[in-house]
Amino acid sequence: MKQFILPAILISEIIFFTWIGDYTFKSPEDFLRYFQSYSADLLTQSAPVLLAAFGMTLILATAGIDLSIASMIALISCVMSSFDGDVSFWWKAVPLGLLVALVLGLTNGSLIAVLDVPPIIATLGTMILFRGLCFTVMGDLEKSPFFDVPGYEWFGRFPGALLLISLVYLGLGAGYHYSRKKRELLMIGGNPIAARYAGIPVDRRLIQVYVFSGFMAFLSAVCFTARNSSVSGSSLTGMELQVIAAVILGGTRVQGGYSSLSGTFFGVFIIAVLDEGLRGAAGWGEENLPFKLSYLQYVLIGIILIGGVWMNTHLPFPKKNAKSS
Numbered sequence: 001m002k003q004f005i006l007p008a009i010l011i012s013e014i015i016f017f018t019w020i021g022d023y024t025f026k027s028p029e030d031f032l033r034y035f036q037s038y039s040a041d042l043l044t045q046s047a048p049v050l051l052a053a054f055g056m057t058l059i060l061a062t063a064g065i066d067l068s069i070a071s072m073i074a075l076i077s078c079v080m081s082s083f084d085g086d087v088s089f090w091w092k093a094v095p096l097g098l099l100v101a102l103v104l105g106l107t108n109g110s111l112i113a114v115l116d117v118p119p120i121i122a123t124l125g126t127m128i129l130f131r132g133l134c135f136t137v138m139g140d141l142e143k144s145p146f147f148d149v150p151g152y153e154w155f156g157r158f159p160g161a162l163l164l165i166s167l168v169y170l171g172l173g174a175g176y177h178y179s180r181k182k183r184e185l186l187m188i189g190g191n192p193i194a195a196r197y198a199g200i201p202v203d204r205r206l207i208q209v210y211v212f213s214g215f216m217a218f219l220s221a222v223c224f225t226a227r228n229s230s231v232s233g234s235s236l237t238g239m240e241l242q243v244i245a246a247v248i249l250g251g252t253r254v255q256g257g258y259s260s261l262s263g264t265f266f267g268v269f270i271i272a273v274l275d276e277g278l279r280g281a282a283g284w285g286e287e288n289l290p291f292k293l294s295y296l297q298y299v300l301i302g303i304i305l306i307g308g309v310w311m312n313t314h315l316p317f318p319k320k321n322a323k324s325s
Contacts, residue, residue, distance in 0.1 A: 013270060013277060043162060061258070062188045063254075067240055074236045075104065075134050080094065101214040108213075109207035109208070142230045144230035146226060161227075181205070249270060271301060
């Protein structure tokens with residue numbers, strides 16, 4: 001039953017917001033064109049969150065969390081924006097952005113695994129630190145060299161975003177699903193003491209997970225900067241809420257021991273459709289309301305977060321795989 005809830009919610013959202021948007025379709029071809037355009041725009045818009053959510057899924061599976069993910073993506077973007085938008089961007093800015101991402105992920109992992117700082121405290125601290133570094137790099141400026149880089153804008157369009165998401169969720173996701181490391185991460189999240197007795201290198205795995213999340217943050221930064229014309233020190237503020245809410249709504253347990261990449265995929269789109277639908281319904285009945293419908297975004301994300309935790313706690317996991325899907 002649980003595995004059908006998220007697709008049903010997503011379909012219901014699309015139908016509802018299409019209905020209140022007062023779209024008219026004169027033929028099946030009109031509806032098909034609308035749906036293709038809508039799906040392409042939604043996937044392209046959601047690509048940064050989808051990529052970041054992949055790494056967050058693995059982190060939550062270990063009973064960890066990363067509150068710094070949005071600040072990390074913003075810092076990577078700010079560092080890359082410091083370079084000129086020409087061909088040299090590919091061998092200067094992009095490799096440096098990747099290096100920064102891995103170092104930031106290693107910093108989080110080391111704080112948690114080596115210094116034994118609780119994940120929520122460690123990443124809260126680095127969230128503030130990384131955001132401060134964003135303003136140190138950028139100041140009050142807003143830079144936009146990305147559209148001048150030959151071929152870079154392709155990753156912000158549908159084909160590029162689809163390629164990255166497919167490689168991550170179908171390629172890396174399949175490798176994770178059938179790997180031994182998946183079982184080790186779930187055991188670490190479920191019972192870290194038992195995992196140590198079982199011979200699992202817990203500290204090393206935790207560091208690897210956070211470094212991998214840094215790599216996902218780099219890919220997310222590429223998609224974000226390729227789609228948006230500029231970046232500033234305050235870019236992506238609040239994105240961590242969307243990422244965490246989507247992963248939890250998708251079925252990954254906050255307590256660790258269970259992960260669902262397919263659920264994360266649906267969770268991201270549920271929140272994306274909600275966000276897009278509220279903005280698209282900006283003129284629907286607002287004259288009778290004391291606020292704009294778009295202001296409800298974070299209210300509903302909070303409700304989704306609480307509802308996701310409740311659902312993961314009270315609804316049974318699929319019997320065919322009691323640990324992961």
